[in-house]
Amino acid sequence: MNLIEFLLRNRAEVFELILEHLFLVFVSTGVAIAIGVPLGILLTRKPALSKPVLGVANIMQTVPSLALFGFLIPVNLFLFNVRILGGIGARTAIVALVLYALLPIIRNTYTGISGVDPAIREAGRGMGMTDRQLLFQVELPLALGVIISGIRVATVICVGTATIAAAIDAGGLGRYIFRGLRMNDNVLILAGAVPAALIAVGADLLLGFFERTIQTAEAVKARSRKILWATGVAIGILAIVGLINFSSGTSSARVAIGSKDFTEQVILGELLAQSIADKTGLNVERRFDLGGTLAHEALVAGEIDAYVEYTGTALLAILKGQPASDPAEVYRRVKSEYARRFKVDWTEPLGFNNTFAVLVRSADAKKLGLKTISDAAKFSSQWRAGFGQDFISRADGYEGFARAYGLRFKEVREMDLSLTYRALANGQVDLIAGNSTDGLITRYGLVELQDDRHYFPPYDAVPVIRETTLEKHPEIRAVLKQLGGILTVEEMRQLNYAADGEKRQPKDIVKEFLAKKLPQ
């Protein structure tokens, strides 16, 4: 399916995502103008502040956006009972975007006004203009072109950064990009990236036109200049009102289910959401596709009530513990640590372990009689191996793995994880480390070798839920108990394949699965 076809077929959704994207950009640029222009003016009045303020704004721009989201999610800042900072969703995304957009606006306002010819300023003062009159009648009109070019830069930054906001469930075209990256689907990535790029170019052209019109300020009569200022103020007010409305509209007595940003997680999120909704009748809100460790942060911050975590990830990435190989031991450790540190409960494991699966072609396995990784070790010097970037670099990845089994490959090729399966099937490599639940394992008829030395830590999938949520809705506990052991590795592979390979909707896949497994 090509891009045009995709966009046409999904035009309603594309349109919605574009609107969400424009909303994010519009509100955050508006708020950034409302803060940045007065702040820039203040700096021209108190030059001693300019270094520290511009320095901080500069640093804000260098903070990676995912990291910034991570910092903002646990923050709880209220103003008149309205939460203005923290949590997942558009509010936090807008705050982050505003922080990014501030620098060019503050800097250009400051330099624009400072750049006004001192003789003109002196003439104004000498004629008896008050500071305010000088500012509004002389300095701002003369600096307007420079200020608008700052706004132009800020807007383009916002359009670009807003795509990342999808990682914290803020919507926008980033949804397509993240979904496309997850499913290794170029059409989806382009379906997000191309409209975003067009928005950026469009905004740039529009504001550039505006800037030129202003700079030939002769064309702007005093009255239209007034209209211009009024428009600016109106945009600022609208943006703030929008932000506040948005902030206040999110709290309710619903149960929010989260997920990380890959297919299996979306399916497991659906699994939790549908079974809780079906069995308890509670209102369920879905806040899926949270990037990095944002799902964990959102859970701890109370933005979501539950999601599915993996024991090994919790131990290594969140608790920063030492790797351990016994599944029961790891489960026990994360359960007690989470209860103590986060007031979060680890419920029944779902039954499968999404660990690294060391894979070979079934023909090789049969011919050479391979069952375990140790069996394969003796052939490694004749083999080429293919690994994803993640496996090469992580703590429990390639290096320790090769050491544990005494592996010495003829060649190790680093490639995108999703490509390794095909490379193995096509005979370009002879051994890969995939994900044990990946649907492609079945599709390509690959054989998983047993981790006989127990090198890989267990990654058992387990729903985690806030203790306060269980207290408020004790009926959820029974539902989660029913989900215990519901999925084998093979079943998870099939569900993943239904989504990634057959491009079916996770919602439908899970509905079908639950109807079969847990009939009413």
Next chain:
Amino acid sequence: MSFRLSDGRTLLDDLNLEIPRGETLVLLGRSGSGKTTTMKLINRLLDPTDGEVDVEGKSTLSWDPIRLRRHIGYVIQEIGLFPHLTVEQNIGIVPRLEGWEAEKIATRACDLLTMVGLDPNRFAKRFPRELSGGQRQRVGVARALAADPPIILLDEPFGALDPITRQEIQQEFRGLQQRLKKTMVFVTHDVREAFVLANRIGLILDGKMVLLGPPSDLLSSTHPEARAFAACFFDTHSAGSAS
């Protein structure tokens, strides 16, 4: 009255003078002698460190600085016309700040343009960058006169002009001066200009007033600085050059 910078440097040292109503006092001196500082003390862009400056019998410190400045016309060498406003709007700034009606401002701008020798029909709607240097200076003077202030400060207003234009505009300004009878303080380093315009000349050297009197005093003085300026006057005169 004296004026010192915060780093202790003295710009004006014990300056003492009185300017009667209707007089044109020319402050003459080299660059950096303290002429501009004296001007800024009059319209309170600066406050004196010692002593006081009285305008119409009242210390500048007890004037509201905004009121004081609107009471005093001010022309600077760089002119400082606002580039985003037309000639008419530039002239109308102080009247507008003072809340005059639009029609009255327009009439006033028109009268002033005629007075400084510019045809209102041709120039009122132009922007400063569409004017020549001399035309800009004329607009600068017109702007300073707009709200009919009794006092005008002119800080080397014709400094950036070519010699011919400069001479023309000096002559016209002299006519204007005689008609308007304003109190004027005119700063220049050009001794010839001082002779054309001054009722009295104040010669400033390193922040001190070394001579104050009618132009003829400058020629008869034995003070070395006065003789240096007098020599310039005779040089330029005998050479027949305007500058």
